[in-house]
Amino acid sequence: MADVVSLLAEHGDDAKPLAGGQSLVPLLAMRLTRFEHIVDLNRVDELFGVTADNGSVRIAAMTRQAAVETDATVAQRAPLLHLATPHIGHFQIRNRGTIGGSVAHADPASEYPAVMLALDGTAEIASASGTREVPAAEFFESTFMTAVAPDELLVALRFSAWDQPAGFAFDEIARRSGDFALAGAAVGISTDAAGRINRAAVGMLGVGPIPLRASSVEAALIGLAAADADPHEIGRLAADDMDPIGDVHASADYRRRAGSTLVGRILASALAQLTQEAGNG
Ligand SMILES: Cc1cc2nc3c(=O)[nH]c(=O)nc-3n(C[C@H](O)[C@H](O)[C@H](O)COP(=O)(O)OP(=O)(O)OC[C@H]3O[C@@H](n4cnc5c(N)ncnc54)[C@H](O)[C@@H]3O)c2cc1C
Structure with a gap:
């Protein structure tokens, strides 16, 4: 994580994080965008996994969509994510695609951004100068634009469980x-x-x-x-x-x-x- 945020701080607009590559790689392949540096997140262990704490669920950014789909804590504490995930592309895409990549990409036709908004989720964002939390209502700024700055990394999403029934x-x-x-x-x-x-x-x-x-x-x-x-x-x-x-x-x-x-x-x-x-x- 320290390496990632220091690379993003060093290269700013010239660097782009690579998560599952299911949106970024097609954009690069079609020459719709270009970056001097790609920062591969796939071997950063802290960016993977689901943890339950104090009535909420924290999903690290690199958690694959296929893992979100089958995780029991997600199904219990944030059922809408569980219900929405099968609608994302095809299984092969969900097997590589990540929850953080989907939210950071911020396609207005994507499932996770709408669910994050409905559930009042929170984004945990890190940079070389520290971490901050941004509520979903302030996260999506315009089409494909979010509160995550070029020198920042989306680290995790947090969702609070609802009162029953x-x-x-x-x-x-x-x-x-x-x-x-x-x-x-x-x-x-x-x-x-x-x-x-x-x-x-x-x-x-x-x-x-x-x-x-x-x-x-x-x-x-x-x-x-x-x-x-x-x-x-x-x-x-x-x-x-x-x-x-x-x-x-x-x-x-x-x-x-x-x-x-x-x-x-x-x-x-x-x-x-x-x-x-x-x-x-
Ligand atoms: C055929 C096809 C069909 C699809 N259908 C759907 C669909 O129905 N619904 C849907 O929602 N998506 C769909 N997708 C997109 C898919 O869900 C992607 O997985 C998702 O949009 C991006 O996730 P990713 O992990 O692959 O991110 P990447 O493609 O690696 O990255 C996407 C963008 O997010 C940035 N990024 C990634 N992770 C971080 C991070 N932690 N911090 C900051 N920035 C980050 C990258 O720099 C890049 O700009 C489809 C894709 C394909 C190829």
Whole structure:
């Protein structure tokens, strides 16, 4: 780690960290970008692994997406990561691709950035002058741009477990299995002892220049009795929270309409899971 941050401090903009290479290598191969120095993170042991501590889970940046997918602590403390991971590319990509690489790359159609935003995750960032923590809400600055400066390294992500009962769901629409999503969403909902929704988080991907929260949907859910919430009606509000673009894959209008219908469906799944959890509890 000391070597990595000192190399980044020395070379600044001329150096780029290499994680799983699943986004960086294609960009280099297509000559879309070029760096004098590549700093390979693949043999830095401190950057791998999942640890549980004080009700939260810390996932080191180089942890492969395939390891996130199957880790029991992640499934228990940050279920949305577990649900979202199978939607990332194909197994071969998840076998090399890392959670830190995905978040640092900050593709607005990626799964992990939207989940990090929905779960109010925290990024641990290091440089030669020390470490700092950045909340998800301040991490994604613009398309492919994050709070990580050229001389800094994303070291880990931290997620706090939610109070129970809680329900979580993730889904997306893609043209083919394994393709980047045209629109997708990650939902978490929890209730108090009286069955009223006291926490609602909706992260969306593919429907704006950065991952977005559906704050209109969240506001409409808070305080409702979970049993009375109409997910499809409330999901429609998500259209106002989106800022989609049209491209060769789908028009902006399609993304807005399909995305808000999808939010309704995912809310319905999360509410159904919540009812089941509450029943079990
Ligand atoms: C065919 C194909 C399909 C794909 N489909 C999807 C998909 O559906 N959803 C999806 O989300 N992704 C998809 N991906 C991308 C994949 O998930 C990548 O693994 C991910 O975007 C980048 O992770 P990586 O570990 O490979 O990072 P790299 O490609 O090595 O790095 C990506 C960028 O992040 C920077 N970086 C990496 N780690 C750090 C760090 N610790 N600190 C600071 N900067 C860092 C690098 O310098 C680089 O700029 C796909 C890729 C391919 C090839």
